[in-house]
Amino acid sequence: MSIKNLFKIALNALLRNKFRAFLTMLGIIIGVASVITMLGIGEGSKVSIQQQIAGMGLNLVTVVPGSQQRGGVQFGASTMQSLKETDVDVILADCPAVQAATPEVRGNGQAVFGALNWPTSLYGENLSYLQIRERSVVSGRMFTDRELSGAGKVCLLGQTVVKNLFGEGADPVGQVIRFKKIPFLVIGVLDPKGLNTFGQDQDDLILAPFTTVQKRVQAITWVQSIYTSAIDSKSTELAAAQITETLRRHHKIKASDQDDFTIRNQTQLLSTFSSVSNILTVLLGAIAGISLLVGGIGIMNIMYVSVTERTREIGLRMAIGGKGRDILMQFLAESMLLSITGGIIGIMVGIAASKIIGSAMAWPIVVLPGSEILSFAVCTVIGVFFGWYPAKKASNLDPIDALRYE
Amino acid sequence: MKNLIEIIKLKKDYYVGEVTVHALKGVDMVVTEGEFVAIMGASGSGKSTMLNIIGCLDKPTLGDYILDGINISGLSKNELASYRNKKLGFVFQTYNLLPRTTALDNVELPLMYNSAVKSKERRERALAALESVGLSDRIYHKPNQLSGGQQQRVAIARSLVNDPVVILADEATGNLDTRTSYEIMALFQELNSKGKTVVFVTHEPDIAKCATRNIIFKDGVILRESVVRDRTNAREMLASMPVEVD
Numbered sequence: 001m002s003i004k005n006l007f008k009i010a011l012n013a014l015l016r017n018k019f020r021a022f023l024t025m026l027g028i029i030i031g032v033a034s035v036i037t038m039l040g041i042g043e044g045s046k047v048s049i050q051q052q053i054a055g056m057g058l059n060l061v062t063v064v065p066g067s068q069q070r071g072g073v074q075f076g077a078s079t080m081q082s083l084k085e086t087d088v089d090v091i092l093a094d095c096p097a098v099q100a101a102t103p104e105v106r107g108n109g110q111a112v113f114g115a116l117n118w119p120t121s122l123y124g125e126n127l128s129y130l131q132i133r134e135r136s137v138v139s140g141r142m143f144t145d146r147e148l149s150g151a152g153k154v155c156l157l158g159q160t161v162v163k164n165l166f167g168e169g170a171d172p173v174g175q176v177i178r179f180k181k182i183p184f185l186v187i188g189v190l191d192p193k194g195l196n197t198f199g200q201d202q203d204d205l206i207l208a209p210f211t212t213v214q215k216r217v218q219a220i221t222w223v224q225s226i227y228t229s230a231i232d233s234k235s236t237e238l239a240a241a242q243i244t245e246t247l248r249r250h251h252k253i254k255a256s257d258q259d260d261f262t263i264r265n266q267t268q269l270l271s272t273f274s275s276v277s278n279i280l281t282v283l284l285g286a287i288a289g290i291s292l293l294v295g296g297i298g299i300m301n302i303m304y305v306s307v308t309e310r311t312r313e314i315g316l317r318m319a320i321g322g323k324g325r326d327i328l329m330q331f332l333a334e335s336m337l338l339s340i341t342g343g344i345i346g347i348m349v350g351i352a353a354s355k356i357i358g359s360a361m362a363w364p365i366v367v368l369p370g371s372e373i374l375s376f377a378v379c380t381v382i383g384v385f386f387g388w389y390p391a392k393k394a395s396n397l398d399p400i401d402a403l404r405y406e
Numbered sequence: 407m408k409n410l411i412e413i414i415k416l417k418k419d420y421y422v423g424e425v426t427v428h429a430l431k432g433v434d435m436v437v438t439e440g441e442f443v444a445i446m447g448a449s450g451s452g453k454s455t456m457l458n459i460i461g462c463l464d465k466p467t468l469g470d471y472i473l474d475g476i477n478i479s480g481l482s483k484n485e486l487a488s489y490r491n492k493k494l495g496f497v498f499q500t501y502n503l504l505p506r507t508t509a510l511d512n513v514e515l516p517l518m519y520n521s522a523v524k525s526k527e528r529r530e531r532a533l534a535a536l537e538s539v540g541l542s543d544r545i546y547h548k549p550n551q552l553s554g555g556q557q558q559r560v561a562i563a564r565s566l567v568n569d570p571v572v573i574l575a576d577e578a579t580g581n582l583d584t585r586t587s588y589e590i591m592a593l594f595q596e597l598n599s600k601g602k603t604v605v606f607v608t609h610e611p612d613i614a615k616c617a618t619r620n621i622i623f624k625d626g627v628i629l630r631e632s633v634v635r636d637r638t639n640a641r642e643m644l645a646s647m648p649v650e651v652d
């Protein structure tokens with residue numbers, strides 16, 4: 001029988017039971033749509049994390065005190081104090097792959113203005129902070145070199161702090177706030193950055209010269225981390241290597257001893273989070289794959305029911321000249337029509353759902369290239385695979401028995 | 407006239423578990439071209455078994471069956487299928503039309519399995535077959551929109567469409583009232599008068615009298631054969647029958 005006749009017969013048979021055909025297809029539609037959507041979500045979150053990490057700073061290479069062991073950071077009073085302000089100077093002097101560096105000293109506490117107060121974090125940095133963390137001042141100004149060296153009691157506020165201490169849209173420049181009872185003159189407001197991937201509010205901070213935070217607020221002699229910026233995105237590994245070498249020399253660490261600091265760069269962070277989101281993608285994809293499998297079993301079930309129900313029809317077709325192969329092909333064509341049509345609708349639904357979810361989550365909309373083709377191929381295979389046994393059963397019927405079937 | 411169907415010492419056994427059923431126990435029989443044969447006999451005497459073998463739906467256990475010069479016993483399943491497709495027409499007691507499918511599509515069906523017939527020719531032949539059974543005005547009706555007699559006429563059109571050498575009917579009037587039965591017989595007689603060979607199984611002696619020859623089966627063998635004298639003309643019979651009014 002010609003392919004055209006085959007599909008015509010299969011289509012006619014399916015159209016005799018439109019609603020059932022639709023319900024059967026629904027399994028495949030949901031399966032394919034969820035595969036595409038889940039892979040899209042997994043991939044979208046990955047791209048989103050990558051963007052966020054890249055947005056954390058310009059070719060950021062971070063130095064924190066304490067050595068990194070396999071299991072995590074090794075804590076200890078002495079090593080937690082291993083970074084000093086002078087380290088920043090030697091890094092800038094001896095590491096050609098580093099273009100900027102700032103020490104960081106942090107403190108948590110209540111910021112108070114008038115009757116209002118707000119729990120937040122105070123960050124002490126140097127002038128390179130804006131460049132390294134890719135931030136800008138939207139109102140007022142950055143602190144000056146003199147304020148830095150003189151431990152001036154000036155600060156810049158993040159948007160969240162402004163909102164909570166002064167109210168939405170107010171300009172706090174020129175006002176004096178208190179942080180841990182120390183008065184700070186507000187000289188500027190930082191740009192809004194919103195939440196990062198991990199849900200932290202990047203606008204909930206107060207920025208001040210690190211000397212001020214180190215000496216007046218925390219009263220410590222060390223710094224809590226050093227942020228550096230490599231000269232370009234390809235040089236973060238190189239910068240990390242140069243910093244390691246410089247700091248080991250400067251800290252007089254013997255060749256046999258461990259580093260008393262840990263360096264992290266974005267590449268490492270990226271690979272950590274990529275592997276997490278890869279697992280996520282695989283998990284989501286597996287769940288969706290299972291639903292596709294269930295859809296396939298649905299087809300198989302309906303094809304079995306259909307073969308049993310239509311035993312007399314099969315007998316008749318054989319009596320008027322249908323060969324076993326014709327019957328086999330007819331039922332295969334039916335299950336393939338079901339799965340492929342379901343697959344096509346599923347792909348469209350999946351792409352639409354990816355777009356809706358993507359825009360709801362403010363994620364980049366990613367439809368994995370080739371996932372449509374893959375789904376399509378999978379559907380065809382499902383149609384053949386799950387249609388095969390029922391079709392084979394039909395084609396093996398004896399025409400007389402089939403005609404006599406009640 | 408040439409022998410269209412030749413059956414020689416034909417036996418058919420069925421095996422049901424431990425028991426062997428001898429459905430046909432050595433049948434010799436000849437049907438010549440243009441004949442109109444009615445097979446009669448008690449229930450279980452082997453009529454359907456015989457007709458199924460004549461129709462190449464089943465193979466004999468022993469003996470030979472020669473249809474249109476070819477010995478069927480040696481053919482494979484697929485060869486039998488294409489033989490049925492090209493040489494045979496079936497009419498069943500229960501019509502066996504595809505549900506929710508128009509009369510036209512039902513009649514086209516046998517030609518779908520014949521790749522030599524293109525779709526245009528298929529349609530033309532189906533329309534011609536439907537016309538010859540007087541259903542030109544019902545071509546787009548589905549089985550549930552047709553009476554039993556009309557459904558059987560669609561089935562007859564379907565059996566005709568491939569221009570078979572013989573039409574086989576197993577109790578084709580079994581589900582129909584007397585009047586409709588004679589309408590169907592009139593149709594068969596018309597086809598037969600145009601030269602088509604017809605072999606049919608019936609329980610009703612009156613219906614059997616429409617044929618040219620009767621073969622009576624008993625317990626798997628032929629009990630007796632007889633040429634029908636004063637053969638019933640179904641058309642005249644219909645004219646003389648009172649139209650039922652209730």
Ligand SMILES: Nc1ncnc2c1ncn2[C@@H]1O[C@H](COP(=O)(O)OP(=O)(O)OP(=O)(O)O)[C@@H](O)[C@H]1O
Nearest residue numbers: 420421422427429448449450451452453454455456
């Ligand atoms: N598939 C089968 N398996 C086993 N035995 C069968 C089978 N088909 C028919 N028989 C047996 O063969 C014998 C002849 O059956 P057949 O159907 O030919 O009778 P019949 O003359 O057509 O009867 P009826 O007038 O009731 O239709 C019966 O005894 C029946 O039980």
Ligand SMILES: [Mg+2]
Nearest residue numbers: 453454455576
């Ligand atoms: Mg019978």
